[in-house]
Amino acid sequence: GNSVTQMEGPVTLSEEAFLTINCTYTATGYPSLFWYVQYPGEGLQLLLKATKADDKGSNKGFEATYRKETTSFHLEKGSVQVSDSAVYFCALSPPQSNTGKLIFGQGTTLQVKP
């Protein structure tokens, strides 16, 4: 079946540190992949996406590359800020979904300290 596995958190970094949040997936065919961010008390916001192998999604300094060979979509940022503190969700959309259901990882909490 389809599933998403994220590295467990919480992740605590100092400001300007390099961020990597690992995400691997299991899916049939070629799913679309997403990273969503949830700031405290808010809903999920689409951070970036990739719809085919080797695509790189990027937004607000965050990047993730769709790696079919390793079934991964790791999130990276070169220099985090305190304002990046949030919960990050990796998700996939199965290519032949009957329900439109997004498959989410468990979420990774990021805390950035000044």
Add this chain to the structure above:
Amino acid sequence: NAGVTQTPKFQVLKTGQSMTLQCAQDMNHEYMSWYRQDPGMGLRLIHYSVGAGITDQGEVPNGYNVSRSTTEDFPLRLLSAAPSQTSVYFCASSYSKTGRGPSGNYGYTFGSGTRLTVV
């Protein structure tokens, strides 16, 4: 601003009460869905709709009803609230169930959520 609007943001219910969580979108999206978010369990799909007049069950539909009389609105009804329904509820929409839309638009837009507590 265009997007998905959910009301209310917070609600406390007593066991056995009923209520409706509202969801509205102004992006002319055909696909709408409801998720619940619980600690350690991620987001789980409750119900979804691929267009006005069409609804179907997700993975955790029991205790919830939905209807889709217009493209814009997709309310979620709790018929008789139970403590197990304490959760954060998110409504989401997209051009289609695959997330793909015209002009390269792609993705699912989420509302800001409703935090429901059943006591």
